[in-house]
Amino acid sequence: MLEVLAVIAIVAYVIGRQLLGEPLRGKRVILLPLVLAVVGLTRLGGHGAVRPVDVALLVVGAVIAAAIGTGQGSMMRLRDRDGGLWGQMPARSLWLWAALIGSRLTLMLLASTMGAHVAASSAPIVLMLGINRLAQAAMITRRAHRSGIPFAQEKDGSVFLGGRLQELNSRLAGLTGTPSKPSGPFSSSHPSSPSGPSTPTDPYNGPTTRR
16 A cells, blocks of 8 residues: 555656656656666565466556657657756646556456456556656657757766767667767757768868768
């Protein structure tokens, strides 16, 4: 019962902050959901043996939680404020929270009728919340990087991940053959060269020589 109340308090706190808007710091956006997911996973064993039907229902719940989290990350309004990422959820995003809670209750009732005691318990709640937050974090990180906006500064003045996302994106672009050029005020790449046989030009160093 205390676990359920703790989760309700966490959800209410998260919803309140997101509706009001807040600076999005990398550690809070990424690491906190990861901790929730790990803690939730370790608590599954405390409710008896995990049977195949439990695993099946947990996988379904995880997929639903991740899908809703992706939708939440897509819906969040992201802005550059004071040189860092700032986000706010619109009021219409509340229906996604309702869908997440409703899906969890539905799966718990279904698990109870199927004799899946672990899936029917309160143990998966923290795990599903962590998965939901991780999916939202992945979408927010992707959108922010494409816009060229870094995470807001941590309390010590550092920026979580720093330039590593840019390096990762460049490597992925090299593997896929697609250009890597985040658009936005923090883009570090030069304007792309025009299509065709013309020689590309660097606006700062003059014409470049094509090899």
